[in-house]
Amino acid sequence: MQAAKFLIFISMTIFMQHSFAADETVQVVETVKEPVKETKKDEDSKTRNFYEVLNDVLADFEYDLKNGQVSGIKDMSIRNIAMSENIPPSFKQHIELLVTEKIIKTTKARMIQCLPCKAKRTTLNGDQVVISSPETNQSELYRIAKTTGISNFMDVAFAYQPTGMVLSMYTVDAETGSVIWSRSYNSETSRASAFRRGEDFTQIDQARKNEEYVPETRFFLGTAYLNEPNIGTRTSALAIMARLVERYDNRKKEVGFEMDYILDTSSLIGGSTITNNVWSGFNLTLLFTHTWNIIGEVENFNRPRGGIVTAIGGTYAGGFLGALIRVSYEWRLAKHWGVDAILGYRPAASQFSGTTNNGTLTGLEIGVGVGYAF
Numbered sequence: 001m002q003a004a005k006f007l008i009f010i011s012m013t014i015f016m017q018h019s020f021a022a023d024e025t026v027q028v029v030e031t032v033k034e035p036v037k038e039t040k041k042d043e044d045s046k047t048r049n050f051y052e053v054l055n056d057v058l059a060d061f062e063y064d065l066k067n068g069q070v071s072g073i074k075d076m077s078i079r080n081i082a083m084s085e086n087i088p089p090s091f092k093q094h095i096e097l098l099v100t101e102k103i104i105k106t107t108k109a110r111m112i113q114c115l116p117c118k119a120k121r122t123t124l125n126g127d128q129v130v131i132s133s134p135e136t137n138q139s140e141l142y143r144i145a146k147t148t149g150i151s152n153f154m155d156v157a158f159a160y161q162p163t164g165m166v167l168s169m170y171t172v173d174a175e176t177g178s179v180i181w182s183r184s185y186n187s188e189t190s191r192a193s194a195f196r197r198g199e200d201f202t203q204i205d206q207a208r209k210n211e212e213y214v215p216e217t218r219f220f221l222g223t224a225y226l227n228e229p230n231i232g233t234r235t236s237a238l239a240i241m242a243r244l245v246e247r248y249d250n251r252k253k254e255v256g257f258e259m260d261y262i263l264d265t266s267s268l269i270g271g272s273t274i275t276n277n278v279w280s281g282f283n284l285t286l287l288f289t290h291t292w293n294i295i296g297e298v299e300n301f302n303r304p305r306g307g308i309v310t311a312i313g314g315t316y317a318g319g320f321l322g323a324l325i326r327v328s329y330e331w332r333l334a335k336h337w338g339v340d341a342i343l344g345y346r347p348a349a350s351q352f353s354g355t356t357n358n359g360t361l362t363g364l365e366i367g368v369g370v371g372y373a374f
Helices: 002-032 039-046 049-068 091-106 138-148 191-196
Strands: 078-081 121-125 126-131 152-161 162-175 179-186 215-230 233-247 253-266 285-292 304-317 318-334 337-353 358-371
Touching: 049 091, 049 179, 049 191, 078 091, 091 152, 091 337, 215 253, 215 337, 233 285, 233 358, 253 304, 285 318, 304 337, 318 358
Parallel strands: 078 152
Antiparallel strands: 121 126, 152 162, 162 179, 215 233, 215 358, 233 253, 253 285, 285 304, 304 318, 318 337, 337 358
């Protein structure tokens, strides 16, 4: 009996030692194991909810609206909205309201509700019941659009997954059915997402590269102080300048016309003493201009921008008709104001009084001006 108890005691001792060693081994392994570091993406997924991500996507759409990159929004109606299967059908109306809100808030476009466009029609054709919808009948859709004053339709598709969401939309001409504009907005490549990653989105913006050309006119009215060549001498003058241009190449270039009226300053303070003064009476300068704007990928009105303006044309005055070649640099401040440094050259041209040649006008034109862009 004593031998049996001794064997049991020895067995329990060995078992407890073995168990303690195993536990100690596990504890060491758990201590050495490094914790998994959370990435920036994991942090964003914890702090951002569904509606915050949706607002980021809609903000990209609003950005394109503000910059005139969305075509076909005149007298528009939202026709169809498609949703992914994991989104409740009731959310469809919410998406429609959000898109409508962005368009009305950002643009002057008129949004029209087209109830007949979504209605279904049932007809009896012999023994068959035919259900039709204007969505599949272009002529019927155009008839409804013409009656309600709709020029363009918009279709929207919204897809949501745990990894992100995509909002796709395109506009269609109501008469022909041709697609005017199309774009997809992805939450993972949105501007807000890029800013959170510390990226400068103005350097990677793809919104303007492949979009349809949107014409934009710009009117500039200014005044300048000029030192002008005159008949046999030089004179100081004030000029009133009006320039009308059209922007193209994503607003990086401008082409148009400029009209100037130049008046000798001595004529304003008691009369000019210069004989045969070209700039003392009526004169008119007409120029064809081309501008290269230095504004970056996206024009930012909070930063000074510049533009190199080249012009060629001529000046007409009493008995005088001469050419002018001008180059100026326009330093633009805020949204509307600009300062110009002007340098021009007038090739030799004569002034006549009847058949009498009064002399030749030629030389450099130098000046500085300030103006307001509308």
